[in-house]
Amino acid sequence: xxxxxxxxxxxxxNGTFDRAxxxxxxxxNLGWGAFALRDxxxxxxxxxxxxxxxxxxxxxxxxxxxxxEDWKKHGLHVSWAGLILCLMWEAAQGESSKxxxxxxxxxxxxDTPMFWSLEDLEQLKGTAxxxxxxxxxxxxxxxxxxxxxxxxxxxxxxxxxxxxxxxxEAYHVMGSRILSRSFQVEAQPRVDAHEGAEMDxxxxxPLPHGNDDTENIEEDVESDDDDGDDPANVAMVPMADMLxxxxxxxxxxxxxxxxDLRMVTTRSVRQGEQIxxxxxxxxxxxxxxxxxxxxxxxxAEGGIGxxxxxxxxxxxxxxxxxxxxxxxxAGPRSAERVDWWLEEGGDDVFxxxxxxxxxxxxxxxxxxxxxxxxxxxxxxxxxxxxxxKEDEAALSVTxxxxxxxxxxxxxxxxxxxxLLRAEQVPExxxxxxxxxxxxxxxxxxxxxRGLLRGVSARLESSRTPPQSGSASESRKRKADGTVTSGRxxxxxxx
Ligand SMILES: C[S@@+](CC[C@H](N)C(=O)[O-])C[C@H]1O[C@@H](n2cnc3c(N)ncnc32)[C@H](O)[C@@H]1O
Numbered sequence: 001x002x003x004x005x006x007x008x009x010x011x012x013x014n015g016t017f018d019r020a021x022x023x024x025x026x027x028x029n030l031g032w033g034a035f036a037l038r039d040x041x042x043x044x045x046x047x048x049x050x051x052x053x054x055x056x057x058x059x060x061x062x063x064x065x066x067x068x069e070d071w072k073k074h075g076l077h078v079s080w081a082g083l084i085l086c087l088m089w090e091a092a093q094g095e096s097s098k099x100x101x102x103x104x105x106x107x108x109x110x111d112t113p114m115f116w117s118l119e120d121l122e123q124l125k126g127t128a129x130x131x132x133x134x135x136x137x138x139x140x141x142x143x144x145x146x147x148x149x150x151x152x153x154x155x156x157x158x159x160x161x162x163x164x165x166x167x168x169e170a171y172h173v174m175g176s177r178i179l180s181r182s183f184q185v186e187a188q189p190r191v192d193a194h195e196g197a198e199m200d201x202x203x204x205x206p207l208p209h210g211n212d213d214t215e216n217i218e219e220d221v222e223s224d225d226d227d228g229d230d231p232a233n234v235a236m237v238p239m240a241d242m243l244x245x246x247x248x249x250x251x252x253x254x255x256x257x258x259x260d261l262r263m264v265t266t267r268s269v270r271q272g273e274q275i276x277x278x279x280x281x282x283x284x285x286x287x288x289x290x291x292x293x294x295x296x297x298x299x300a301e302g303g304i305g306x307x308x309x310x311x312x313x314x315x316x317x318x319x320x321x322x323x324x325x326x327x328x329x330a331g332p333r334s335a336e337r338v339d340w341w342l343e344e345g346g347d348d349v350f351x352x353x354x355x356x357x358x359x360x361x362x363x364x365x366x367x368x369x370x371x372x373x374x375x376x377x378x379x380x381x382x383x384x385x386x387x388x389k390e391d392e393a394a395l396s397v398t399x400x401x402x403x404x405x406x407x408x409x410x411x412x413x414x415x416x417x418x419l420l421r422a423e424q425v426p427e428x429x430x431x432x433x434x435x436x437x438x439x440x441x442x443x444x445x446x447x448x449r450g451l452l453r454g455v456s457a458r459l460e461s462s463r464t465p466p467q468s469g470s471a472s473e474s475r476k477r478k479a480d481g482t483v484t485s486g487r488x489x490x491x492x493x494x
Contacts, residue, residue, distance in 0.1 A: 056235035060086035111292030123437035126409035356454035363388035
């Protein structure tokens with residue numbers, strides 16, 4: 001990559017670039033990055049570009065050549081297949097494409113799990129990454145949408161199949177470029193009443209690419225009133241995609257104006273400082289999946305990690321734990337209740353953050369599965385998810401779920417900490433992918449351990465014997481000397 005020729009190309013196509021304000025330089029393990037050449041005030045425009053210099057299905061020369069009817073007939077308006085085809089098409093045009101210098105500057109290799117070996121992927125077991133890589137879905141799209149149009153329009157794509165410019169490999173490379181570098185750019189900028197003419201690209205972080213999102217995109221494309229995920233809004237934005245991002249470091253952002261897009265400083269920047277965009281302060285699992293890197297910054301509680309880390313817990317694991325470990329608590333017809341939960345808008349995955357609190361959705365879901373038959377009938381009639389309640393049932397189930405969840409990782413926290421400690425010896429450098437996998441799973445396991453500690457402490461205090469003699473306690477005392485505690489009536493020996 002030659003940043004000077006990129007800047008020359010950019011300005012020759014009506015982009016503006018403040019050469020006195022910023023420059024690009026390579027950085028160890030981050031690729032290229034932007035740096036301030038002098039002290040900059042907040043609201044300084046670093047560069048700007050006209051909308052027609054972005055590369056999307058709206059601006060590429062390919063869609064008009066295929067025609068709207070055929071484009072839709074091949075499903076190229078749904079998911080990223082059409083945009084990926086546009087990128088392959090523009091790259092195949094060589095110098096005659098408006099974007100040739102830009103496309104030539106983009107990476108062709110990636111550190112994302114999409115390109116990992118099966119052995120490396122094993123190291124991600126238990127994390128939120130594995131189910132979301134989307135390789136199979138991308139390959140289905142290629143086979144079912146792209147190959148048929150390649151074959152039916154030999155006047156455009158030639159007769160040689162597979163042509164390396166339109167191969168599956170090229171499809172994955174272009175998909176990964178979109179995944180790690182694209183922005184959400186709407187046809188007409190939204191007017192933000194508070195910010196006047198200048199509009200913040202709220203979704204300016206690059207969009208995800210993969211099978212998990214494809215379905216959402218499909219739904220949104222079909223819905224007239226919400227085009228938030230419309231693939232036509234996904235665009236490559238030359239120059240804006242040269243900025244790196246790190247948790248809490250953002251000092252610049254892309255703004256969408258009537259005629260152009262502008263990269264503007266959002267706070268003052270000192271000479272020599274890196275200019276950081278934001279990718280939305282994502283957890284390491286998402287950073288790795290989309291961008292192929294992880295963030296490690298100093299944490300408030302000590303050590304390093306990513307404060308945005310989260311852990312996903314599947315609702316079916318919670319149900320499994322209740323049915324297996326608490327059959328006496330489980331209300332009848334769990335499967336019917338789960339279906340109802342999903343129909344009422346409940347999630348099938350619960351998100352745990354680093355607050356050590358039981359997510360309200362888990363408490364609500366546990367209540368639903370444990371309520372008596374009459375309570376269940378009443379809840380159904382009201383058509384409202386149960387109010388979350390962090391009682392003994394929710395705490396006990398959560399503790400068991402967390403233990404089960406921790407067992408899904410291939411290692412323990414202690415194993416991974418030992419691996420990282422061993423890396424202090426220079427000749428014991430951990431291979432790149434393994435290091436990333438360790439950082440992702442360690443962040444997740446620490447969140448789970450924090451939650452388990454918090455839940456165990458709260459359970460312990462909820463079981464502390466109350467002052468004797470209260471009327472309600474004597475009502476709960478049983479003849480066999482056990483005392484029921486909590487709404488689910490779990491017994492505890494005194
Ligand atoms: C939008 S591009 C940014 C420009 C990129 N560095 C380049 O050389 O073209 C996103 C890519 O930059 C790299 N990157 C961005 N932020 C990073 C960070 N905090 N740590 C490591 N790599 C980072 C990752 O490879 C990511 O996929």
